[in-house]
Amino acid sequence: MKATDNPKVTRAPSLPLVWVVPLLALAIGSWMILREYLNHGPEITIEFANAAGVVAGKTVLEYKGVTVGEVQNVELDKDLKVVEVRVRLNKDAAALAREGAEFWIVHPEIGLSGVSGLETLVTGAYLAIQPGLGPPASEFKGKEQAPPPLNKELGRAFLLQSNKLGSLTTGAPVEFREMKVGEVEASQLSDDSTRVLIRIRVYTPYVDLVRTNTQFWNVGGLSLKLGLLGAQINTPSIESLFQGGIAFATPDGDLAPPALDNTQFILNNEAPGDALKWQPKIPVHTPENAPPPPIHSGQIPFVH
Amino acid sequence: MKNSHLVSRKKNLSRASALALAAAIMLVPANLLPVLYTQNAGKIRTDTIFSGIVGLCQEGWWVLGVIVFIASILIPLLKLLGLAWLLIVAQRGPDGRARPLTRLYVVLNIIGRWSMLDVFLVTFLSGVVQFGLFAKAEPRIGIAAFAAAVVLTVMATEAFDPHVLWEHPAGASSPSSAK
Numbered sequence: 001m002k003a004t005d006n007p008k009v010t011r012a013p014s015l016p017l018v019w020v021v022p023l024l025a026l027a028i029g030s031w032m033i034l035r036e037y038l039n040h041g042p043e044i045t046i047e048f049a050n051a052a053g054v055v056a057g058k059t060v061l062e063y064k065g066v067t068v069g070e071v072q073n074v075e076l077d078k079d080l081k082v083v084e085v086r087v088r089l090n091k092d093a094a095a096l097a098r099e100g101a102e103f104w105i106v107h108p109e110i111g112l113s114g115v116s117g118l119e120t121l122v123t124g125a126y127l128a129i130q131p132g133l134g135p136p137a138s139e140f141k142g143k144e145q146a147p148p149p150l151n152k153e154l155g156r157a158f159l160l161q162s163n164k165l166g167s168l169t170t171g172a173p174v175e176f177r178e179m180k181v182g183e184v185e186a187s188q189l190s191d192d193s194t195r196v197l198i199r200i201r202v203y204t205p206y207v208d209l210v211r212t213n214t215q216f217w218n219v220g221g222l223s224l225k226l227g228l229l230g231a232q233i234n235t236p237s238i239e240s241l242f243q244g245g246i247a248f249a250t251p252d253g254d255l256a257p258p259a260l261d262n263t264q265f266i267l268n269n270e271a272p273g274d275a276l277k278w279q280p281k282i283p284v285h286t287p288e289n290a291p292p293p294p295i296h297s298g299q300i301p302f303v304h
Numbered sequence: 305m306k307n308s309h310l311v312s313r314k315k316n317l318s319r320a321s322a323l324a325l326a327a328a329i330m331l332v333p334a335n336l337l338p339v340l341y342t343q344n345a346g347k348i349r350t351d352t353i354f355s356g357i358v359g360l361c362q363e364g365w366w367v368l369g370v371i372v373f374i375a376s377i378l379i380p381l382l383k384l385l386g387l388a389w390l391l392i393v394a395q396r397g398p399d400g401r402a403r404p405l406t407r408l409y410v411v412l413n414i415i416g417r418w419s420m421l422d423v424f425l426v427t428f429l430s431g432v433v434q435f436g437l438f439a440k441a442e443p444r445i446g447i448a449a450f451a452a453a454v455v456l457t458v459m460a461t462e463a464f465d466p467h468v469l470w471e472h473p474a475g476a477s478s479p480s481s482a483k
Contacts, residue, residue, distance in 0.1 A: 018318060018322040022329055024326070025326035025329040025330050025452070026329050028452075029330055029332055033332070033333050033336060035445075
C-alpha cells in the first residue's frame with residue numbers, strides 16, 4: 001500500500017504542550033505577588049486622644065471623599081494616655097503622609113448651622129486627612145476636630161478683636177444685610193489676655209465686601225429696648241440667634257480698598273447707629289470671574 | 305510498537321515533570337501571600353499560611369497548629385520532593401529499587417489529598433463566619449495559589465506512571481520491559 005510505503009514520520013515535539021503549564025504558573029504566580037506588593041502603600045501611625053468609632057479593618061481614611069487607606073490596628077499607648085491608630089495607605093495616596101498633615105475623626109454632627117458627616121451614622125466614623133507640605137512622615141498627632149479649611153479658594157480670613165466672645169461659636173455665621181457670607185473659624189484669647197481674637201472667613205464671592213474701613217459688630221442674641229413709645233425687639237437671623245453671629249457694613253463715601261487676608265478689625269458690641277443705611281456700591285464677584293486671591297506669604301496667625 | 309511505547313514513556317515523564325514544576329512554582333505565592341482575612345470583634349488579621357500556624361500556636365491551639373502545619377506545609381513540600389525524586393530516578397532507568405519507589409508513589413498518592421485541608425478550612429470559614437460587624441472571614445488570593453499547587457501536585461502524581469520505574473528507558477535491551 002502506498003500509505004505504508006511512505007509512512008509519514010513525525011517526531012514528538014521536543015517540548016510537549018504540557019510545558020505551557022509551568023510557564024503559565026510562573027506568569028500567574030509572579031502576577032499575584034507583584035500585585036500584592038505593588039498595592040501596598042506606607043503605613044502610618046496617628047495618635048488620638050479618643051478614637052471612638054474607629055474600628056480596625058473597617059474604618060477607612062478618606063481624602064476628598066475618596067478612600068485612601070484602611071485602619072489596620074487600634075491600640076492604647078503603653079502609658080494608656082493616647083490611642084495609636086495604624087493606617088495602611090494606598091499606594092497612590094502615599095504622598096499624603098507628609099509632615100504637617102492633619103488627621104481627624106468624622107462623626108455625625110447635627111448643629112444649627114447644618115448637619116455634617118450624616119453618612120457616618122450608617123457607615124461608621126471615618127478618618128479624614130488634610131495633607132501636609134513637609135517631608136514624608138509616618139507618625140502624626142490626630143486632631144479633636146476638623147481643622148478649618150486652609151484652602152485659599154474658600155475666601156479670605158480676617159481677625160476681629162473683641163473684649164468678649166459673647167455667644168459666638170465656631171461656625172457661627174458672618175452676615176452682610178442678614179445674608180450669610182462667611183463664618184467664624186476659630187477664637188482664642190490674645191497673648192496678653194486683654195482681648196478675644198476671632199478669626200472669620202468670608203466666602204469667595206463676597207470677599208470684596210470687606211474694605212479696610214468696614215465696621216464689624218456682634219449680632220448674637222436678642223436685644224430688647226423699652227421706651228415710652230413702646231418696645232422694640234431686634235432679632236438677628238434664627239441661626240445667629242442661637243450660635244451668635246457677626247455682621248458688617250461699609251460706610252458710604254469713597255470706597256476704601258478691599259481688605260487683605262488677615263487684616264485686623266475691631267468687633268463692636270453693637271451696630272454703628274446708621275449702619276443699616278450705608279449703601280456703598282460694591283461689585284460682587286462670582287467665583288468664576290473672581291480676581292486671583294492676593295498672595296500673602298505670612299503664616300496664618302493662629303491655628304485652632 | 306516499541307517506538308510508540310517509548311514516546312508514551314517520554315511523554316508520561318515530561319507531563320508529570322511539567323505539572324510538578326508548575327506545582328512548585330505555585331507554592332511560592334501560596335506561602336508568601338495571605339490566604340485568609342479574619343475580623344473578630346474589631347481585631348483584624350490577614351494571615352499567610354505560616355502566620356496562621358504561628359497564630360494558632362500562640363493562642364494555645366497547639367494541636368490544630370501542628371495539624372495545619374503538617375497538612376499545609378509539610379505534606380505539599382514532601383510530596384513534591386518525593387515526586388521530584390521519583391522523576392529523576394525514572395529518567396535514569398530502573399536501579400533495583402523499583403519496589404520501594406513504587407511504595408513511595410502509593411504513599412504520595414494517598415497523602416496528597418489531605419493537603420486540601422487548608423483550602424477546605426478557608427472555604428468553610430468564609431462561608432460560615434459571616435456575622436457582619438462582629439466576625440467575618442474572607443479568602444485572600446494566596447489560597448487560590450495554594451489550591452492550584454495542590455491540584456497540580458495531584459495531577460502530576462496521577463500523570464506519573466509507576467510502570468516506568470520498572471522499565472529500561474532504552475526498551476530494547478531488556479525483555480522484561482515488554483508490557
